[in-house]
Amino acid sequence: MSKAFSSEVGTGSREENASRRESGAGNGSGPLLKIEHLEVRYGDLIGVSDVSLEVPQGSVVALLGSNGGGKTTTLNAIAGLIPAHSGSIRFAGEEVAGESAFAIVRKGLALSPEGWRLFVQQSVENNLLLGATPLHDKARIKTLLERVYDIFPKLRERRTQRAGTMSGGERQMLAVGRALMSDPKLLMLDEPSLGLAPAVVESMYETFGRLHREGLTILLAEQSIELALEVSDFATVLQVGKSVLSGTAAALAEDPQVQKAYLGA
Amino acid sequence: MSFVLVQVIVGGLLLGAVYALFSSGLTLVWGMMNVVNFAHGDFVMVGMYVAYVVYTLLGGGPLVGAPLATLLLATLGIVVYFGLIRDIMKGPMLAQILGTFGLALLLRYSVFWWFGANFLSLPENLVGGTFDIGGIRIQASRLLAGVVALLVTLGLHLLLTRTTLGSRMLAVAEDSTAAQLMGIRPDTMQAIAWAIAAGATGLAGALIATFFYVVPTVGETLGIVAFVTVSLGGFGSVPGALVAGLLIGVIESLSGYLIGAVYKDMVVYALFLGFLWFRPQGLMGKS
Numbered sequence: 388m389s390k391a392f393s394s395e396v397g398t399g400s401r402e403e404n405a406s407r408r409e410s411g412a413g414n415g416s417g418p419l420l421k422i423e424h425l426e427v428r429y430g431d432l433i434g435v436s437d438v439s440l441e442v443p444q445g446s447v448v449a450l451l452g453s454n455g456g457g458k459t460t461t462l463n464a465i466a467g468l469i470p471a472h473s474g475s476i477r478f479a480g481e482e483v484a485g486e487s488a489f490a491i492v493r494k495g496l497a498l499s500p501e502g503w504r505l506f507v508q509q510s511v512e513n514n515l516l517l518g519a520t521p522l523h524d525k526a527r528i529k530t531l532l533e534r535v536y537d538i539f540p541k542l543r544e545r546r547t548q549r550a551g552t553m554s555g556g557e558r559q560m561l562a563v564g565r566a567l568m569s570d571p572k573l574l575m576l577d578e579p580s581l582g583l584a585p586a587v588v589e590s591m592y593e594t595f596g597r598l599h600r601e602g603l604t605i606l607l608a609e610q611s612i613e614l615a616l617e618v619s620d621f622a623t624v625l626q627v628g629k630s631v632l633s634g635t636a637a638a639l640a641e642d643p644q645v646q647k648a649y650l651g652a
Numbered sequence: 653m654s655f656v657l658v659q660v661i662v663g664g665l666l667l668g669a670v671y672a673l674f675s676s677g678l679t680l681v682w683g684m685m686n687v688v689n690f691a692h693g694d695f696v697m698v699g700m701y702v703a704y705v706v707y708t709l710l711g712g713g714p715l716v717g718a719p720l721a722t723l724l725l726a727t728l729g730i731v732v733y734f735g736l737i738r739d740i741m742k743g744p745m746l747a748q749i750l751g752t753f754g755l756a757l758l759l760r761y762s763v764f765w766w767f768g769a770n771f772l773s774l775p776e777n778l779v780g781g782t783f784d785i786g787g788i789r790i791q792a793s794r795l796l797a798g799v800v801a802l803l804v805t806l807g808l809h810l811l812l813t814r815t816t817l818g819s820r821m822l823a824v825a826e827d828s829t830a831a832q833l834m835g836i837r838p839d840t841m842q843a844i845a846w847a848i849a850a851g852a853t854g855l856a857g858a859l860i861a862t863f864f865y866v867v868p869t870v871g872e873t874l875g876i877v878a879f880v881t882v883s884l885g886g887f888g889s890v891p892g893a894l895v896a897g898l899l900i901g902v903i904e905s906l907s908g909y910l911i912g913a914v915y916k917d918m919v920v921y922a923l924f925l926g927f928l929w930f931r932p933q934g935l936m937g938k939s
Contacts, residue, residue: 468833489831492832500830516819517834520820
């Protein structure tokens with residue numbers, strides 16, 4: 388069932404994408420996010436050595452690869468948490484490599500980080516409101532809060548509860564909701580299925596599908612390739628810090644190399 | 653209970669509220685960025701001298717002196733954050749100890765240089781008279797200091813727990829990397845924390861100067877009070893500092909009255925040591 392659902396979503400968005408790109412051609416719009424030859428170092432250690440990828444407006448792009456492949460490092464570098472040693476990160480046509488994390492999120496690029504990084508001492512609602520720090524319009528913040536509560540009714544129920552008292556699945560909802568509160572142009576999700584029960588993961592991915600249909604652009608790092616390819620339009624595979632394979636999700640799912648290495652076919 | 657005993661306890665509570673006020677600054681800075689400010693007591697001392705200058709040389713009262721000391725010290729806090737703390741935070745703990753201790757000496761001896769080592773005291777009638785409430789006599793200066801300090805400390809707690817600014821400051825305290833992902837600039841929040849912490853010492857200094865002795869080394873005594881208050885209340889907890897400050901004020905004045913003024917500090921610290929033996933995380937700290 389979900390296979391049909393995702394391919395349908397995929398095609399729809401690619402068409403929508405193409406039309407958006409055409410209509411937006413006036414302001415020289417290429418992909419929303421374009422990374423070329425990104426290299427990140429931790430002191431003498433190399434985090435990623437050569438990552439290139441594109442995220443077209445309105446699409447869901449999966450960043451795949453095994454543990455240690457460089458998915459988290461790549462997302463953290465895009466978000467500005469770690470500096471790019473070389474290469475370029477262009478977001479909405481603007482070079483953002485070298486900018487601070489707090490400046491990048493204000494441009495509309497939000498990351499739900501590995502391990503969620505919630506403010507566990509504060510209430511659920513405070514966590515969400517902290518996510519809206521880049522915004523100043525109170526009415527808009529209220530609308531966004533209602534929207535997040537509509538997407539995750541659990542969070543509305545628990546809004547006065549401390550974030551630290553929530554279960555893993557609820558924390559994942561809160562992390563995604565918090566990232567959505569900045570009303571991002573691009574939402575980056577780092578391993579949203581990690582450590583969660585299969586039912587929770589499924590409903591989480593249904594939510595991503597919904598956000599996608601509503602026009603949100605998503606860059607999704609995921610170890611579970613089968614799951615990620617179901618919701619994505621495009622995918623890039625990382626291997627020991629390099630992007631080795633890119634293409635449409637459908638093509639990658641059929642790729643014998645991917646099948647052999649990851650899908651166990 | 654005799655009237656005198658009640659009077660001693662009320663006096664202790666009023667002084668304790670001032671202790672709580674300046675200690676809450678120390679606990680805030682610790683809670684935000686794990687920095688121990690050894691110059692904290694000397695910040696209070698500078699606040700006292702600012703008030704002294706206003707009260708005596710400029711002829712202003714506490715209505716002028718207290719806001720001015722608050723503002724000047726808050727500015728000093730921001731300058732100290734950007735000029736010193738931001739850099740030493742990146743270093744080892746020893747850098748913080750030596751850096752802030754050096755700052756304490758700089759402040760202390762600058763004041764020595766300007767004002768000399770003499771004990772100064774302010775005109776008795778600065779905050780006029782004594783109240784008689786049902787037989788309990790309270791100096792107006794102490795009443796003013798205690799009540800203002802109590803209200804401001806409670807206000808600080810509300811600021812941290814009920815406002816957007818407070819929520820952002822606590823977010824930086826908890827996880828400054830995640831706070832950056834929210835679009836919060838940790839530097840700004842930490843500078844604000846220093847402004848608040850130092851501003852609180854300025855206000856406390858101006859309030860306490862109306863009835864306390866003023867001398868360049870007073871920061872040493874008050875600094876120790878702040879450290880005891882913060883460890884008793886739990887590092888990082890403003891409500892903890894409030895309860896601990898009041899408690900120390902009362903114990904101090906009770907033992908001063910019952911045992912003798914010379915021994916009051918000894919009693920406070922002996923009880924404090926005993927308490928830490930059983931509850932090292934303090935009253936409201938997390939273990």
